[in-house]
Amino acid sequence: MTSFLAINNYSPLAVFLIGITTFIGILGIGLLLLHLARLKIPSPWRQVVGVLLGIQVLSLTVQIVGMCGIATQPVLISIWLILVTVGGLGCYRLAYPLQPPIAEKIPHGWGKLPLIIGIVALTINLLVAIAPSTKIDELHYHLLLPSRILTDHALKFYLEPLEGAILPHMHFQISTTPLHALGFPDAANVVSWSLSLILVWFGWYAIAERLKVSAFAYLCVTPIVVGIYPIVWYVTGGAHAMGDLATASAIVALFTREDLLKKVNYQTYGFICSLLVLSSVSSKVTLFPLGMTMLGLSIVYLWVNLPTWQTKIKVVMMILLPWFIFYLPLLIWTFFQSGSPFGPMLNELFNESIYQTYPTTKGDYLKGIKIAINNRLRNSLEHTFLGYSPLIWLMTWGIIFINKLKLAKRLSILSLFVFQILIIILFLTHETRYLGGIQYGIVILFGINISEKILKKVIYKYWLIINLILILPWLSLQTYYAQNFVPVSLGLENKSEFYLRNIAFYQDYQILDRILPKDAALLIDGIKINSVYSPRPIYLNPVDLPAKKSLFLLRVNSRSKLSKRNILSDYQIGQRVYVNPQAIMQIYRVPGKNNPRGKLEVFALTRKQ
Structure with a gap:
């Protein structure tokens, strides 16, 4: 398979350059399409929507050539060359501004501490990202789908692995197929890392723009990339970084709608919410209920506030447009191939599903999930503690005390958070990664709406303690975890020895x-x-x-x-x-x-x- 064939090609520098070039191409393609569609979106929303739109366009392109049976290596490499050439020009022309109009972009004194910690954390994560892929989920099915597309020269439906057969939540993985054709499948790790960087930048920009100060903005977003969770899930060929970015920005768009609608019209706002939710649910099917709830709330708000039926219909059509273009084709294709729109998921509702005809290891798989649900409470608490800075959870639950937000909004935000927790408890293994990034959206909302009183009497007063006790220890955990990968990324370890060990x-x-x-x-x-x-x-x-x-x-x-x-x-x-x-x-x-x-x-x- 492609990772075996790519062993001789592996080079940390090449993986970084191809990954970052791909990311720039994706961002540029999205920005260019927004410009051609005359959708005027301000920063930082333009960049977030642009990069997610670019991923969906690239994924759809690979889907089309795969469905047509022409996903050969020359075709896929040609797609990548067009992406980086056209996207690079689009990024050069349309990516700015990257900083909000504030006087102090770099804090003074101890105010720099969260910025320094964030830079160190991102650097450590990058060093892990450019190492060869070793995570078992990644090797089992995330990288397997694009590898099969290239090997088969087509998009084919396979019954197993079951997780990878739910194609409507594999958009990101499909979009990485050209990297396999290039012989550098590990470059997808760098694309994921870049998406986590966009998430941090988006939060920093939004908070700094509102408060006109940068130090507290850095304090809010640095914990996002500190801890075990980001160094495990933001450096792989999976869609976790894309999903967290999309979910976090979707909840921010939903609960800052009054401010956003001062900068964009109703149709553009509808498109933003729609694409963000689509990108969220196409990263994890387990985010579908949450995504549909957020999109439904956006539609209700727009419907109530729009003056005429004609305007209402235009906005609804704009909301539906991304789903018709990017989500429906793969959903329909999966249905015709397997008899169920989500493959193995919900197949019992469809009599013609292939899973009703042919036996699989599904029984063992579901049994394993049940055992995991029963046995993993202790592990879940451990992973939650090690995976995230406590500051994330303090700000998430602390949103209830932010009086700048109306009580109804605060309760709505926490209701969505609890709703996703209930889905995890009832249907999934008890792992906080299934929150899908909603907590980061709430953190950004916390930062945007914090009062001057809390800033002065709590945050600034205990600034050093917050950084040293609630953030820095999790950076040390991250550093400890990374020690296995840093030598090969820096060229201090022979790649053959790394492969043998890992x-x-x-x-x-x-x-x-x-x-x-x-x-x-x-x-x-x-x-x-x-x-x-x-x-x-x-x-x-x-x-x-x-x-x-x-x-x-x-x-x-x-x-x-x-x-x-x-x-x-x-x-x-x-x-x-x-x-x-x-x-x-x-x-x-x-x-x-x-x-x-x-x-x-x-x-x-x-x-x-």
Whole structure:
């Protein structure tokens, strides 16, 4: 697969340059389209909407060539070249201003402390981002989808992995396919990092513009990139950074609508809210209820305040437009391919769903979620404590005390926050990452609306204590976590040694590359596996196996979920071609944590006549 093929290409500098160039191209394309559409949006909203629009345009372009079966390497590289050329020009002409009209952009004295901490945190995160991808979710399915598009020269529907089969929340991953074609899939990590930078910049700009001071604005946004959460989730090829940016800016747009509508007309405001919510729900399907609630509140507000029916219809059409262009095509395509618009999700509502016909490991998957929900409360509290500066939660819940906001608004903000918490408690593993960035939007609202009295009597009075106790320790955790990645990013460690230490099955894959035929296809049985570093295409369900390929079964610890669920009944397991009784099954990114080992076996596999 593409990450295996890209091993020889890896260079930290090249990953950074290609990633940052891609980000500039995405931002520039979005800004250029806003300009051509004559949508006059002020900073910082223009840049946020522009970069999210650019991602959706790039994703749609890849979807189209994938659906047409022409997603070849030359076509995808051509798309990237057009993106960075045209987008680069658009960014050069339209990206400014990047600073609000305030006198003091750089604070004095101790006021610089959160700015310094933020710069250090972002630098550490960048060093992790330019290291080779190692996170298991990333290797299992985030990078697998664009890798398959390139390998198949087409967008095809696969039953598993189940998380990656919910294509309507894979827009960002699809947009990274040209990076796989270039031979630098890790550059997507830098795009994610850049999106986290935009989130911090957006919050700083919005707060500083309102308060006319920069020091407190830095204090509000620095905790966003400090802690374990950003160094884990903002440096990968997944859509977490995009989702957090979109969700945070959506809630800010909803609850600063009176101010924003002084700068844009109703149709433009409707478009902004719509695109932000679309980008949110296309990053995580679990944000769909929250996103639809926020969009519904925006529509109700606009509908009530618009004077004529004609204007109301125009605004509603502008709100629906991004969904028709960017969301509906993949939703319809997924429905025709799988019988369900969201693939495995909600498939039981559709009798024609492919998941109603063919057995999968879904039963085990849902069982695993149930066990995780029951057993992870302690881990969830631990991850919440280590992952985020406490200042995030103090400002999030502290919004209730901000009297500049009407009580109804404060209650509405916290109601949306609690609503997402309830979704996590009832339906998901208990992890704060499923908040999707709503907490960061509330933090920005807190900063925008804080009173001068609280600033002077609390924030400025205890400035040093807040920084040293509520932020700095989480920067030290971040630094500790990063020690595994910094040497290879700075060229102090040989990349082969890094791959050997940090990629599960790396040695096994090197051997399998030599002994398996070039046309081999691997069926995985019994483990959530590192897929993209495999030397041959990997499949998790026999239904997905291609015809006319030499088939092999990869099994770990002699466990067989496939046989247990009678999924292998049409296949004959043949001679064992490889065994490693001490294979490294999973490698933890936390320094010093022991990595589990197990027995890895590879068997020839043939279809029964």
